[in-house]
Amino acid sequence: MLGSGILKGLAVTAKNFVGSYHNPARMVTQEYPDVQPQLPANYRNFPFLVTENATDPMGTMRCVACQICEKECPPQCIYIEKSKDKKPDANGKLQLYPAVFDIDTAVCMSCQLCVEVCPFDAIKMDHVFAIAATNRFSGLLLNREELAKPNTYFHEIRPDEAAEVDGRLAAERAAAEEKAKAAAAAKATAATATKPATGGAAAP
């Protein structure tokens, strides 16, 4: 009969009206500034640079300015200038570091490719999303000081991934130390065996 479909529709909306008062599954609204969203660990928005500690962020940056991310970045929002000198990294190896590391967050599309291609676990995705600024350049173009965040922060936002990365880096470090020890031992044996030449300069 004419009208039965309309009545059924009215019944459904009425049910939803009542349900909205007692069934939280129906209500999905989050009252945003009052209630901050619970971001999943995998949430990604804008990269940051991982530093080993918070006290000396520029000195302990993992980034070695290899510029792979700059090349792979689809919208080309990363800009890196290599340093002229070298600094020792966490493994004690001398590495370049980025003298300039800019990310234009107005261009960045948070695709995470920089993170995936980084062989040093130096760049990771952040959880910030409220980055409104009044100036496009001073506000949205982040330089390396603004990008650097300590490893503890990484642990805070993505505990699982950070632990895995730490484990891997620790293993690498251990392996490097092992190798260095072995090399030193070999060198020592070599030195004891044959006195002259080859020593000195090669030791890290």
Add this chain to the structure above:
Amino acid sequence: MRAVHDEFHGDLLEVSMGPQHPSTHGVFRMVVTLDGEQIVKLKPVFGYLHRNHEKIAESTSYLSSMPYTDRLDYLCSMSNNWAYALAVEKLGGLTVPDRAQYLRVIMAELTRLVNHSCLVGFLFNDLGTSFTPLLYAFREREKILDLFESLSGSRMMCNYQRFGGCRVDPPPAWLAAASALVDNFPRFLDEYETMLTGNEIMLARTQGIGPMGAAQAINAGITGPCLRATGVDYDLRKVDAYGFYPRFNFRVPLGAHGDTYDRYMMRILEMRESVKILQQAFRELPAGPIMDPKAKLRGFRPKVGEAYGRLEGPKGELGFYLISDGSTNPWRYRVRPPSLINLTLLEELCLGRTIADAVVILGSIDIVLGEVDR
């Protein structure tokens, strides 16, 4: 007896609907010539969102184009990813591990749910509801987007598929949540259908509106639910049998009239089939790696050659045509956009109908301007 409008013959009215119009689904524009409220001419105008995606892709590496495919049809980033990965895998001869194949099916079908629920919501908005069906649909869509977010990190720009596999392996908790959501999805569909499918106004507004003939639709390259609404049995999941779709039990709903109502119902019925596919996928998901060990993330250089990979996207056949010259960048990168080609018949469908119908016909074709204009 002479027709009335002969005696009151007046001027035609040309209205430019769009690019800013509530119902053109973005920055689409239709230049409509009206006789009273009747459409005597309709010319679609494209390009307001054109960014030459193909040119950008030809000047970057294969991998770098992947996040850009998210932005084609921004409701269905997972399907777009897969279509592109499919083409590149065909071009480079990569294989995909079983678990990744299942995950791809899961993601693609979840995307179908997202897209179709959005579509039916927006269709009702075009039909003049005050957002109620749209918001019910969005409520369900949000839940799926939450899943996407917790897995891939982003709600809509998932960037999830890689050549030779997927990027992240979902933990068991995610799978359980997704499975529960999928199991509850038919309840939403039932409620939705009770609310609107039998509604007299809905029937009057959609049945017999903008009917498409099967031969006409095939010749015009219409694909996806719009084609199947005309009764043509052509679903690439069955025809091309890409991915692991042959392992899944599902049916392809077919319409008979090809009108707006059939196009709407195709979406509803496909969502029900998608739910079945998803339930089966969650049951059978094997353990194992999710990436082809041969696949390289960086510096991927396929051999010289070309490949056309296509899949059944929610909107129709989404194809990627790639030509490799052996370098890291594709020589030719072409997207076959279902949204654009499904608009081929728009003028034919709208002629002689009113503005109100044109809006509904456009809504039922289901376009996303990110893909139309690329």
Add this chain to the structure above:
Amino acid sequence: MNLETLPLQLRNAIVDLFPPALQWFVHHLLTITVILTVFGLFFAFTTIAERKLLARLQNRLGPNRAGLPWFPKLKLWGITQPFADAIKAITKEDIVPAAADKVLHFLAPVLIVAFSLLGFAVLPFGRNLIPVELDAALLYFFAAGAATELAIFMAGWGSRNKYSLLAAMRALAQLISYELPLILSVVPVVMVCGTLSTKAIAAAQGGWTFGLLPHWHVFTPWGFAAFIIFLIATLAESNRSPFDLPEAESELIAGHLTEYSGFKYALFFMAEYFGLTALSGLGVTLFLGGWQAPCEFLQFIPSYLWFMIKLVGMIVFFIWVRGTLLRLRIDQLTRLSWKFLVPLALLNLGNGAFWALTPDWTGPLVLARWAISAAIVVVPFVLLGRRLTAGQAPRSYRYA
């Protein structure tokens, strides 16, 4: 202190403060002020109620942020939202298109508010509360109400916008189509009550069967049918969903409102709600017993409160309909009117006549009276409805 007569006593007390020569003037000024204030506030809270109710129908929260100035912590569930909206509307820039007919563009919102307010003059808000006692109150009401469509046409024409023009055309087609069923649905009431005076019609619906079942017109077959037709026609007359074609958002941007902004836009909004409230008030008066209490023992509640409760009920129903239904197309809209509502209303006219002629049927004849009257309504409804929806039904589908 009698609550029922309290408004009158208050009015008389104030009027008595003035010299007798001015008293008639103060009397009317007071009435107008009260109507403007009460229904102005009613309008304000209807907007927030509509937004809140729609939100709840859609599983949202609705506006809940507007609090009080200087007390940012106090949110008050957002009920001060309409005042914030009003301030916003007043302070917004008023844009008049260069090509517009300036006079019509300005006059349209002014006139539409004026016309939509006229109807309130003849509504009996309570047992003793009626602003103007007219013998031909119903005729006056419809005459005043029909003029609002003229203002809509002025807005559409004066804006010099194609969408506005289309909307204006639609508004006229809608007016012509629905004025008829609206008036025809009211005629049986006039026949049965034998009067055009709204006060007399409201009074005629007094009394209860067993003290519980009120003798409202809606509880008779002809009255029920007339009420439904009246409801549908009211929706159409006040341009509300599913008949909101003149401002069909998805088709005509905002229809005749496309070129209006700021306070003028707010005036249209206000007029729409005033019109809706007035028509609902008339519906309450004609079919829902006006100010009469639904049960005998509930008479202790003042009559004007009963009127307002019923009015609110009507408005809530309209909001509910808006939250559910989709829009008709213009040809379907006119077809619904001419091929369905008008014939039904005409038949119902006969039904009303039958009812008016048979008040003395008693005993088993009462049952026959009800059965005949119901048949006159239901049979044509089913038959006409079947013809109206011929060829339209949910379909079943095959699978490949």
Add this chain to the structure above:
Amino acid sequence: MIVPASPDPAKPDLSTPPVAENSLASALPPFSPSAILPRLLARFPAATIELVPNPGPAAEHSLLLDAAHAREIATFLRDDDMLRLDYCSNATGIDWPEKEIVDTVKKSVPDPAGGPDKVVEEKTKRIQPGYLETVYHLYSMARKHGPVILRLRTENRNDRIFLPSLTPVWKSCDFQEREIFDLYGIVFLGHPDLRRLLMWDGFKDHPMRRDYVAPDDFEWEPTPHGSVLDRAKGHYPKTEGLNS
């Protein structure tokens, strides 16, 4: 009608490999260009049709048609009962600019000293003329097979850029050919409504051509670093003013 048995991964016969692998592994599909080619040549003796091999793993070879017979052949392919290629999925353009090809020919030169022959590489340079190409991917919805890939080539990239439109055969080419016209500049003869699709009407040049240089004179937003900044500075001498 649905077989409820869920596929068992253990059974090898049920696990159909994905299409990418399928087309890799299997031999030529039944409706391969090499099967169609002789039929076409028999039917259209005047036409020159070539097989263009695809050396990649996809191995989807294509047919190069001459412009004069393209529409006839397309109509035949569409209407032929065996093929029934009623659906043109994809139509696209490709730009092949002029290319310098270095042919290396190895020659053995007898050693005047009487030793073994010396192998000398002789390099000859030649210019392969550029052309524009359109590619059509045809499928059959009736027979559910495909793709058959057609290619058409213009004579050069500058003035002889005319190709027959296949829109009269498949309406799905309508927008796609307009897009090719817009982005590559191929003029389709017989297209019912050949206008630019994506770029605006007054636009000059064709952005998808390989030698297209993007004009940075429109709404250029000075990005703060690198070569982009240098270019931006050329247009906006006062970039610093924007910074403050």
